[in-house]
Amino acid sequence: MASSSSSTALKPGVHPLTDGPRTTQSMKDDVIHGLSQTPKQLPAKYLYDERGSSLFDDICTLEAYYPTRTEVQILDAHANDMASHVGAEAALVEYGSGTSQKTHRLLEALHDAAAYVPIDIAREHLLAASERIAEAFPELPVFPVWADYTAMVPMPVPADAYTRAVAFYPGSTIGNFLPEQAVSFLKQVRTRVGANGGLLIGADLKKDPDRLRRAYDDPEGVTAAFNKNLLVRLNRELDANFAVDQFRHEARWDAEHSRIEMHLVSQTDQTVQVAGQSFAFEAGASICTEYSHKYTLEGFDALLARADWQRRTTWTDPNRLFSVHYAEPAATEVSDS
Template identity: 50%
Template sequence: MNSPETLSLIDCHPSESSFREDVLDGLSREQKQIASKYLYDARGSKLFDRITTLEEYYPTRTEASIMRTEIDAMAEAIGKDTLLVEYGSGSSEKTRILLDRVSQNLQGYVPVDISRDHLMDAAARIASSYPDLDVRPVCADYTSSFPLPEFVEEAARIVVYFPGSTIGNFERDDAVAFLDRIAQAVGAGGGLLIGVDLRKDPDILHAAYNDREGVTARFNLNLLRRINRELNADFDLDAFRHEAVWRSDLGCIEMLLVSTKDQSVRVGEETFSFEKGESIHTEYSFKFTPEQFAEMASEAGFRIERVWTDDQDLFSIQYATVGAW
C-alpha cells in the first residue's frame, strides 16, 4: 500500500491561463463574478477549515453528528470492495468518521481537490492513519471530467462521497448537470453519499456566513489576494468588504465582495472600473427541501435510497444510487 512518502498523485490542476481567462471574463460582465472554486487556494482552504470550527457555522458539526449516529447504515449502503471517491476532500476530517468504519472494506480511496498542497497534506495524513488503505489523490477541478486511477476496474462499484453541501454552490441547472456527471462516473449500480443543507430560519444562515470573528470575510477577500499574486493585479483589499445575504427569491445565501468606493483595478493588462457599492459575486449557497433535492437527483439519473437528518432538521446526508440505463 502507499505510504505518505510515496503517494502517487494524478495531477490535473487547472492551468493559470484558465484562472486568468475566467477572472477576466467574470469581471467583464454586468454583474461581476468569479467562480467559487477559485476561493480554494492553499490559504483559502485553510481559512475554510477554520470556518468549519466556528460556533455560528452549523453545517460541519451537524453533518459530523449525523455521520456518527448513522455510520453503520452508511457503511451498509456503501458496501464491500467499493472504490470511494471524495469530491472536494479538503482536510478530510469528516472522512475519518467514514473511513474508521469502512476502510477495511474498500478497494481504495481517491480524494479529489483543486488545492494541490492542501490535498497532498490531507492524503498523507489519511495514508498514515490507514496504512492498509490504497490512497490515490487526484488534483483536479471536480466540476469537470478527470481520470480515476487504473485500479478502478478492480472495484465492485464506485461510490462518490460529496460532503459539506457543496452541491448548494451550483445554480439548479448546473447542479443537475454536475450530478449527471457523477452518475456517469459511478455508472449503473454506483452510489453517491452527499451532504445536503436544508431550508431553515434565515437568521441562522446569516450568522453562519457573517461570523463574529470575520473568518468568512477573510476567506472571501483572500480571492482578491490570490488574483493579485497569481495574475499581477492590484486589488486594494481594504477597498472591498465581505457581504453575505439571504436571497429569499432564490432560496440561497449569496456571497459578495463589495467595493467601498469608486475605483479602478488592474488585472494584468486589463483595467476594470468599480462604482461605490458595486459587487463581485463569489458564491451561492442554496438550501433545499428534501423534495427539491430528490427532484434534481432524479433528473440526473439518481434514486434517493436513504435520508438521514439531525433532530432539528438543519442538515441532511443522503444516499442515492444509479439504476441501469
C-alpha cells in the same frame, strides 16, 4: 491525458499523485468574463487556493457555522448504515476532499474499502490529508488526484481492484452550483462511478435566514478573510491591483432563489486592473463570489432525479438543519411518463 507524478516522497500507502485537469490556465478567462458581467461575479472555486482552503478549515470550526459539526453528528450517528449502502470492497471517490476529516469517520465504518481516491485542487492540502488517511488506515490504498473536480477526472484505481465506485461529496458544496450546473455536475459524477456506482452527498437545508447570514458572516471575521483572500489571489496570479481593504465582505439571503450569496462590496469609486484590463467599480457595487443554495428534502430529491440519480435514503439531524443522501443511478429504462 492525465499523468501520475509527484516530486514529494509520500508515506507508505499513498500512491503517486495523479495529475488531473486543472482550470488555472482558464482562470484569466473566467475572471475577465465574470468581472465584465452586470452584476460582477466570480466562480466560487477560485476561493480555494492553499490559503483559502486553510481559512475554510477555520470556518468549519466556528460556532456560527453549523453545517460541518451538524454533518459530523449525522455521520457519527449513521456511519454504519451509510457503510451498508456503500457495500464491500468499494472505491470511495471524494470530490473536494479538503482535510478528509469526515471521510475518516466513514472509512472507520466501511472496514473493507478497496481504495480511497481524494480529489482536490489544493495540492499541499491534498497530500497532507492523503498521508493522514494512509497513517490511520494502513491497509487502505490511497490514490490522490490533483484536479479541479468539476472536470471529468481520471480514475487512478485499476478496474479489477474494486467492486464498485461510490462518490462521496460531503459538506454543502453542491449548493455552490446554480441548479443547471448542479444537474450537469451530478450527471458527470454518475458517468464516473458507472451504472453500479453510488453517491453519498451532503446538502444544507432551508432555515431561518438570520441563522444563515450569521453562518456566512461570522463575528470573528474568518469568512470575511476567506472571501477577501480571493482578491489577494487575483493580485498574485493575474497581476491585479485590488486594494483589498477597499472591499467589504457581505452575506445576503436571496429568498427567491433560496440561497445565501457572498459578495465583496466596493467601499469607494475605484478602477482596478486585472490581467491588463480595467474594471470600474462604483461605491456599493459588488462582486458575487459564491452562491450557497439551501434545499428542502423534496427539492433536493427532485434535483437528484433531474441528474438521473434515484435517492435510496436520507439522514438528517434532529433539528433538520442538514441532510446526507445516498443515491444510485436511476435505471435507464425508466419511462418519461
